[in-house]
Amino acid sequence: DQQVKQNSPSLSVQEGRISILNCDYTNSMFDYFLWYKKYPAEGPTFLISISSIKDKNEDGRFTVFLNKSAKHLSLHIVPSQPGDSAVYFCAASASSDYKLSFGAGTTVTVRA
């Protein structure tokens, strides 16, 4: 049972434009959400996170928005750069056990 869903398997965006990645979850116990970036044959790299008490968190070019009522979060990358091309995973956890549930990932390709 997939508790975290990323419905877009891929996203292509032009360099300099905004990349918007979406993520939906079903478990109302999730209270901490993270985005990771991953290259093939490497471990995920932590990008940004947000607690359920917030609706927005910003770190440089990365901003995560959380809509608890809709059980939806998104990652905005602006401006997009060629080095941003990778697979992005959305993950969620509950403070009861800290286990991460991952989405299927979205492959982002930034075109020059």
Next chain:
Amino acid sequence: GAVVSQHPSRVICKSGTSVKIECRSLDFQATTMFWYRQFPKQSLMLMATSNEGSKATYEQGVEKDKFLINHASLTLSTLTVTSAHPEDSSFYICSARGAGRGSTDTQYFGPGTRLTVL
């Protein structure tokens, strides 16, 4: 961010042998470490959770006698794949969370270990 290392990065072994993978948190104390497995073009699947000094908790469907986990210290956890078979070939990744770096809710991942069983 916090640094987590894994060793070895790649291992090839014969069917029936055992393989040990180490996961270390280099600049923080990991109260909890997690072991994941990733199949090609799929997401990460949690295998087990280990807390320092206690037995690991395995996810449903993961054989605890097959995948032995030891979390002997706050900076080291090991995963031993016992009597490995070709179907155990996969990409194994560890993560750690704990005090000292960022939020204790954030898991930091190692670079992964590619296991190939012939």
